[in-house]
Amino acid sequence: MRSRSERLATFGTGILTLFIFIVLYAPVFISILFSVVEIKKGQILWETFSLTPYASLWSNPSVISALSNTAVVAVISVAISSVCAVILAxxxxxxxxxxxxxxxVIIYLPFLLPPIVTGLSLLVVSSQLGISRGLATIVLGHSLFVLAVSYRLALTRLQALPKSLVEASFDLGASRLQTLRYVLLPHLASAVMTGAVLALTLSFDETLITTFVAGDQMTLPLRLWAMMRVGFTPEINALVTLVLLISIGLSVIVAWRMRPQGEVEEE
Known part of the structure; x- marks a missing residue:
């Protein structure tokens, strides 16, 4: 039987956890609510319930273009960072x-520095080299930003592998390339995949770096920021809801992928 103080501590911890979850996820529920109903003079008009704002987003060419740019940038930057992360690890x-x-230090620096510093540095470099700002510079900025995450996960997994795996491969007559292909890469696959999903989450939400290197191109966070300047309409709340739900979904996938899998045992 637990003592009274232990029960009180457990109850207090549960209340605190519940409060933290409410604070963290209240904006999500508020955005969902205000995306389907209207609010006037501080009152919620429940009779105005409609999913029209979500339908209007898909008929908005600027939103679709921004979503397309975001997807292209995220996929390409994650692919580049994943390949570079494995090689560097x-x-x-x-x-x-x-x-x-x-x-x-060079790998971690763009991630550890404030995004505004990284974005400004990329802007200066692209201007000095005469590179036009656009999707290419956005991909470069996002690749540098998320590289540290992919690299750290790949390196951690690589360091956890017993050296006997590589030694056994060489003893059996495998070349370096064969050892990489048939021994190391299969063991690194899960870490690379987890890093890719986490990098995709970071790339999808990145705003500050993108602001400096985007030029006349729009990503979804930039489009949302531009729409918010005219006030919060149901369409904006619908877009906010979609962005939040996608980000939360990707974060859940990352958390699931990073759950303990058990230690690799030496044979």
Whole structure:
């Protein structure tokens, strides 16, 4: 039997957890509510319930274009960062790697710096090199931003693998390329996939870096920001709801992918 103080501590912890969840997710429910009903003079008009705002989003060419740009940027930047993360993790984990620590600093820097600094730096570089701002610069900015996440997960998984796997592969006559293809990459696949989903979440929501390098191109967060300047309409709340639900969905997938899988045992 638990003591009275333990029961009170458990109850207090539960109340605190519930309060935190309410604070975190209240904006989601408010956005969902105001996307289907109207509010005038502080009163909710329940009789105005309608899903028309969601239908109007799909007939809005600027929103569809922004969504298309967001998807293209996210997929390409995640693909680039995932490939680079595996290559860089393999190199820095190599015992004879030169400048591994310095390379890690370069990898983590765009993610650790404030996004406004990273975005401004990319703007200056693109201007000095004469590169026109657009989808290409957005992809570059997002790739640099999410690279640290993909790299960290790939490196952690690589370091957790027993060295006997690689040694056994070499003892059986496999080349470096065969060892990479048939031994290392299959074990890295889950970490790379988890990093890709997490990077996709970050890329989908990124706003500050995109603001500096987007030029005349629009992504979904930028379109939402532009629409909010004229006030909160049901269409804006519908778009906010969709963005929040997609972000939460991707976060749930990441949490599921990162659940403990058990340790890799040496054979």
């Amino acid at each position: 393999l190199y820095t984990n190599w015992e004879e790697a030169i400048g591994g620590r310095a390379l890690e």
